Amino acid sequence: MTMKDISKVVMDAPTVVSAFSSGQIDGAGIWYPLIDTIKEKVPGMKEVASTEDLPGSSFPTAFVSAAKAKPERDQKVVKVLQEANDWRAAHPEESIALAAKLLKVDEAKVAADAKHVKTMTTAELVARTEDGTVGKWLDGMSRFFVRTGQLPKSPDPSTFYAGDLYTKAAAR
Structure with missing residues (x-):
């Protein structure tokens, strides 16, 4: 499968959960805990990849500030x-x-x-x-x-x- 095989639709997170849960979309790129919410609503759903499956990738939590200001x-x-x-x-x-x-x-x-x-x-x-x-x-x-x-x-x-x-x- 390549990106050419996918119709990409940008949605906010709650819409992704609703659309996936109701069968309006076949796949989604989303994060936890929303994946667990989808799993509850769609028994048998397959999680095909996670951040842990992507070598060299990490999605750190961050604190944001105008750090150089003071x-x-x-x-x-x-x-x-x-x-x-x-x-x-x-x-x-x-x-x-x-x-x-x-x-x-x-x-x-x-x-x-x-x-x-x-x-x-x-x-x-x-x-x-x-x-x-x-x-x-x-x-x-x-x-x-x-x-x-x-x-x-x-x-x-x-x-x-x-x-x-x-x-x-x-x-x-």
Whole structure:
């Protein structure tokens, strides 16, 4: 199968779930937890590929900021986010329970979503930033978006990832 065999239709996520569940489309590119929602509604659905099946690809969670605007303030914000993330990595079950309570959703749904996420510690992310791994992940993600027509060309990760800010905040 090639892209020529596919009729691409852009939809927002809830529309994809509804269209797939009602049989209006035969396939979809979508993410968790929405895939689990589709699986519930379409017994026997086949998940043909996931991010784990794409070598060199990673779709990291991100925090967005005007990082260069006020470096001292932004380092403090990143440090707080790092501490929260480290707590989350050390307490996965409690994180799931608290997130479910905050979002007022079933804890099982949050747990189902969480099983598809690898929460890395600050130390792991700093090491992967310094050794260039994060840059490779971001390159892979950019190339994916170029292939799917979402980006005209692949930008250099240093133009949108403030790795220096992340590593400096960790050293505080």
